[in-house]
Amino acid sequence: MDESQKINLILSENRVKLHIFNPSKKEIWCIVGEKNEYWLDQSLNFCSCKGYYFTKLNQKMSCYHLKSIEIALKNKNIDVVEFSNEEYDDFLLSVIHDLYH
Numbered sequence: 255m256d257e258s259q260k261i262n263l264i265l266s267e268n269r270v271k272l273h274i275f276n277p278s279k280k281e282i283w284c285i286v287g288e289k290n291e292y293w294l295d296q297s298l299n300f301c302s303c304k305g306y307y308f309t310k311l312n313q314k315m316s317c318y319h320l321k322s323i324e325i326a327l328k329n330k331n332i333d334v335v336e337f338s339n340e341e342y343d344d345f346l347l348s349v350i351h352d353l354y355h
C-alpha cells in the first residue's frame with residue numbers, strides 16, 4: 255500500500271479521533287493504526303509513530319498520520335469523543351503507556 259492508499263483507508267474507516275476534555279477544551283488527537291494507536295499533536299506537528307521519527311531524520315515534513323489529520327480537518331471527517339477534565343491525566347498516561355510498553 256502506498257501512502258495515499260493508507261490515508262484513504264484511515265479516512266474511510268473513521269480512524270481519526272479527536273478527544274476533547276471539558277471544560278478546558280484540551281485536545282488529544284489519535285489515529286487508530288493496525289497494531290497501535292498513535293498520538294499526534296497538530297500544533298507541534300508531532301506524531302508518535304516510527305515513520306514520523308524516520309521522516310524527521312530524512313528532513314521530510316511529516317508522516318501519513320499527520321497528513322490524514324489535515325485532510326480529515328478539511329473534510330470534517332473526524333470522530334470526536336468528549337471527556338471531562340478529570341479524565342485527562344489518566345488518558346494521557348494510558349496513551350504514553352501504550353507507546354512504551
Ligand SMILES: [Zn+2]
Nearest residue numbers: 301303317319
Ligand atoms: Zn505518524
